Amino acid sequence: MKFWSNFTALAIHSLRDKMDIFFNLFFPAMTLIVLGFVFSGIYNAPTVKVGITGNVPKIEGVSFKSFENISMLKKAVAKHDVDFGVSLSSTLLNVYLNPSNAQSNEYYISLGKKIAAILNKEKGTTPVIKVTKREVSFSEQKLSYLDTLIPGILALSIFSAGIFSMTASLAHLRDKKIIRKLWTTPLFKWHFYGAFILESVVKTYISILLLLLVAVITFGVHYHIQWVNFSILLLSSTFGMMGIGMIILLFSPSAKIASEISSVIYTIVMFFSGVYFPVEIMPKSMQKIAYSLPVIYIVNAMKYVFGLRPMSSVSFYGMIFLMFAGFVLILIGFGKLFKVE
Structure with missing residues (x-):
């Protein structure tokens, strides 16, 4: 009975903690919805404005503005009056780009190549070898970037829920001397250990399922989940991340400092997780950092159970074993907390 009383008390405490609810449920949900709309193409892309000189053929989705000479065209590109410029003279097609549009320039170059392809076709010149895209996925179904993004966001949510349950919730109890009071009572320590861990796991499981439900309802995604x-x-994974959170907590003098350290670590991990930025395009040194962090393996395993990528049973259950090692760190940390307090 004492165990369930502790579990109920901790659950009520979490429900009353607005910050805990926000960062474990609403913040991940907002991130999922915003990024989902961005990457799913639900929003119509704005029309690209192209400055031209010469007889340049028109293409769909592009607004053209003619200039009398190349000098005026270059000035328009430099001042952002147009997104990029194209000039045609004889057999040469020049594409003028503004270096401040670094993220869009590759797309603009592809539009320039599309214009060149139309010109070649008009002149009766066709490439000897054509390039076509053929998708071969592990799930044998057509996948969008959004399909692979959602499992990654869920994995990051597990990471944040695990570490912040320690560096926010448990640190808060420590700072209020509640743990010290528990230490002086006849309460079995495992009652508190077990209740806190179970409450954190249940809370994480519910939040992840709700996030998945939001993704299904909002974007209509479909997975074959194991x-x-x-x-x-x-x-x-929750145990593993709670173990990392426990390490942060033990070396932090207050809940505020523990939460700040966790926020910094979360930001770093987010960039190296492979969710938003492909690890493959990073420099080798950065890739080594990415693969030294546990979250990237959680992301890959999450994609595996969602049926998006292959993974051997040895790799999957080997990672599961290492994550369960976090449970040992949690127990050791609880023991030190009670001794210190």
């Missing part, structure tokens, strides 16, 4: 492996992965 529910048993999904549950095992969620449980073990």
Whole structure:
């Protein structure tokens, strides 16, 4: 009975903690919805404005503005009056780009190549070898970037829920001397250990399922989820991340400092997780950092249980075993907290 009383008290405490609810449920949901709309193409892309000189053929989705000479065209590109410029003279097609549009310039170059292809076709010149795209996915279904993004966001949510349950919730209890009071009572320590861990796992499981439900309802995504492996992965990953959170907590004098350290670590991990930025395009030194962090393996395992990528049973359950090692760190940390307090 004492165990369930502790569990109920901790659950009520979490429900009353607005910051805990925000960062464990609403913030991940908002991130999912915003990024989902951005990457799903639901919003119509704005029309690209292209400055031209010469007899340049028109293409769909592009607004053309003619200039009398190349000098005026270059000035328009430099001043952002147009997104990029194209000039045609004889057999040469020049594309003028503004270096401040670094993220869009590759797309503008592709539009320039499309214009060149139309010109070649008009002149009766066709490439000897044509390039076509053929997608071969592990799930044997057509996948969009959004399909692979959602499991990654869920994995990052597990990471944040795990570490912040320690560096926010438990640190808060420590700072208020509640743990010291528990230490002086006849309460079995494992009652508190177990209740806190179970409450954190249940809270994480519910938040992840709600996030998945939001993704399905909002974007209509469909996955072939291995529910048993999904549950095992969620449980073990939560333990692993709670173990990391416990290490941060033990070296932090207050809940504020622990939360700030966790926020910095989360920001760093977010960039190296492979969710928003492909690890493959990073320099080798950065790739080594990425693969030294546990989150990238959680992301890959999450994609595996969602049926998006292959993974051997040895790799999957080996990672699960390492994540369960976080449970040992949690127990050691609890023991030190009670001794210190």
